[in-house]
Amino acid sequence: MNYISVEDARAYILKHFAPLEPERVPMLEALDRVLAEDVISELNVPPFNNSAMDGYAVRAADIVHAAPDRPAALRVIGDVAAGYVATRAVEPGTAMRIMTGAPLPSGADTVVRFEETSEGVETRGTGKDRDTVEILKAVQRGDNVRAAGEDIHAGEVVLPRGTLVRPPEIGVMASVGKKEVAVHRRPRVAILATGDELVDIDEPITPGKIRNSNEYGNAAAVVRAGGIPIRLGIARDNIADLTSKIRAGLDAGADLFLTSAGVSVGDYDMVKDVLNAEGAMHFWQVNMKPGKPLAFGVLRGKKDVPLLGLPGNPVSAMMSFEIFARPAILTMLGKTRFERPTVQAVLEESVTNTANRRNFIRVRVEKRDGGYVARTTGEQGSGILTSVSRANGLLVIPEDVTLVRAGDRVDIQMLDWPEW
Amino acid sequence: MNYISVEDARAYILKHFAPLEPERVPMLEALDRVLAEDVISELNVPPFNNSAMDGYAVRAADIVHAAPDRPAALRVIGDVAAGYVATRAVEPGTAMRIMTGAPLPSGADTVVRFEETSEGVETRGTGKDRDTVEILKAVQRGDNVRAAGEDIHAGEVVLPRGTLVRPPEIGVMASVGKKEVAVHRRPRVAILATGDELVDIDEPITPGKIRNSNEYGNAAAVVRAGGIPIRLGIARDNIADLTSKIRAGLDAGADLFLTSAGVSVGDYDMVKDVLNAEGAMHFWQVNMKPGKPLAFGVLRGKKDVPLLGLPGNPVSAMMSFEIFARPAILTMLGKTRFERPTVQAVLEESVTNTANRRNFIRVRVEKRDGGYVARTTGEQGSGILTSVSRANGLLVIPEDVTLVRAGDRVDIQMLDWPEW
Secondary structure (H helix, E strand, O other), rough: OOEHHHHHHHHHHHHHHHHOEEEEEHHHHHHOEEEEOEEOOOEEOOOOEOOOOOOOEEEEHOOOOOOEEEEEEEEEEEEOOOOOOOOOOOOEEEEEEOOOOOOOOOOEEEEEHHHHEEEHHHHOOOOOOOHHHHHOOOOOOOOOEEEEEEEEEEOOEEOOOOOOOOOHHHHHHHHHHOOOEEEOOOOEEEEEEEEOOOOOOOOOOOOOEEEHHHHHHHHHHHHHHHHHHEEEEEOOOOHHHHHHHHHHHHHOOOOEEEEOOOOOOOOOHHHHHHHHHHHHEEEEEEEEEOOEEEEEEEEEOOOOEEEEEOOOOOOHHHHHHHHHHHHHHHHOOOOOOOOEEEEEEOOOOOOOOOOEEEEEEEEEEEEEOOOOOOOOOOOOOOOOOOOHHHHEEEEEEEOOOOOEEEOOOOOOOOOOOOOO | OOOOOOHHHHHHHHOOOOOOOOEEHHHHHHHHOOOOOEEOOOOOEEEOOOOOEEEEEEEEHHHOOOOOEEOEEEEEEEOOOOOOOOOOOEEEEEEEEEEEOEEEOOOOOEEHHHEEEEHHHHHOOOOOOOOOOEEOOOOHHHHHHHOOOOEEOOOOEOOOOOEEEEEHHHHHHHOOOOOOEEEEEOOEEEEEEEOOOOOOOOOOOOOOOOEEHHHHHHHHHHHHHHHEEEEEEOOOHHHHHHHHHHHHHHHHHOOOEEEEEEOOOOOOOHHHHHHHEEEEEEEEEEEEEEOEEEEEEEEOOOOOOEEEEEEEEEEEHHHHHHHHHHHHHHHHHOOOOOOOOHHHHOOOOOOEEEOEEEEEEEEEEEEEEEEEEEEEEEOOOOOOHHHHOOOEEEEEEEOOOOOOOOEEEEEEEEOOOOOO
């Protein structure tokens, strides 16, 4: 039997995907999506010189010799709060009381914190009504002043196209008044489970039947990757039902089609026949475990739509989704890095790999004594769904490695943070 | 000035939060939430003994001596596909063709893969019409059979209360027919920005004013943590506006109230006065940088609602959200682990900490030569929002450490995966 490697299958599949066209959305809806335009600031941020502290706005030249035993006395000519502009200038020998964020009055070049003035060392009174303040320390010109544009310059690209929008990027866009922004559209992913053995989760189970779990697992995985699932339910193993449900998915505007089951070498050819009739398909044996059977091709609809035919075993379907569907969805979202983060962990049990295939062992990583340790989630059969639900990481054993020993330090691809 | 430590402030705050009451949701909507009930399977999964391979269902006793040069010939009495139940039993000397997932016919106890039968080694024909099959290998009794209940036993708790629901857990719930499930309700988080200096993102900027970025950054951070933001806009620095907007947030059913600005020692007392009038408040100086000023208390509404008063500086607000608001939201969701995952990285530049406060340095971690390296995101002033937007991790320098040297191996708390 001819195998295709994981890399070759993935590279071939990903050639069929590119970032989807941009759409303009209210800025908050851009969260966790990728910018399809540069965000440029039209203004300086902050827009004006302002005080970084609560204190007195002064002219540095007036306080060059100030010290606790030789304070510089300045006449207080007013008070400026955040959001307001001083109506007069700080002339030599004067000072203005100033709050954090307030614009620096003209004439002033420096702010002295309350703690370094007579106001700060006195025990009573707010200082608001005083006529004179004594400065107790010579500070550098410009101290405690945030210069206009020190965060962002007018005309600067603050967030380049391709940036993932997280909460801080939302804050940056707000600070430059970016109300709407172009991001790549979310992909619509049609999900079709196939098989006469399937019953839906709210139907009674009859002899020989099993629950349709792949549709739900795939829908959740699509949401987690950032796509929009289009759930098409179950197609029975007959040409009419398979054909009509595939066309329904195309009509619903799918950007990617996911089927499950019906693509193994030994399967009845119904699913294969219908997929071949609706598009141009490859039916592969991928050199991985679980997840050997995989179909990929392009359906002909109003537009060409790539189809990934996942295996029917739930564990195999999840692993194939992880390795092939997730990067396809991320690509359509404009993301460019698909690798899961890795942690180094000490393996707590020996694991064998006798299949000569790349083995994706589901493991549970935990923090212990400041480091990470990993154990398998038990029986790794492709029918054991709980082998995935107990896992937070994958130990990937290469095709030509037959044994990884207890005590070895291994890289684990984390599906979730080890803390969860 | 009296400081409160990060730990003491956090412990005091978190005493006021507990998982919110459960709600029953359609199972797919439980994604990324925490189970408030045990999920118990009423059925075995798989519900019946079934074939793990495409092959022949046989009686192991019939093939104990089978070998390529001494095949065991068995009469083929039928064919069973997934979803169907064989209508007759496998008697001694007979075999039934079987597909992956199909129920094992009565009488049979073992499945032999096609590859180990005459069907597998012949080059033509599907085998469907043959009367006899030759078994070329003696396999163990039970081989290639998935036993009923091998994944999940009837009556078993498959997902205990407290489990975070990820795509595999969705798959498990589907496989046991769990259509709706109880999860902890998402917290509603009221967000109020305060200050006369703020203008909203779609308003013209006038002298002395800055954009309201905290409302948007906080709303995005609430969404990311799993909460539902209730955006109340900007309250001006007057008693009437502050009071009415706080009451509006309480009327909207807030479980947590977030304000920004107005809680520093030097600030005008408007915000403090109103918060004290509406509840019982603490105004703290937390021994951290950025994020020193922080208010916490409980507002009196139809129910008591905890309020976190974040600093006004956007960077300080984000760090205070990270350290105090995020764990509060996670607690209400039923989550119990708040730590960010850490990676070990080599620091590429020296960083000083002269403030005697715990310093949360924003860093960018990258993978290089198989390891992680970290650099600061540049100027760390609390007005520099881009110091956060360029960061994917935090280097936390303890209060009593004044210098971390270039080349040191440091733990970085990851805000996002280093791959992004």
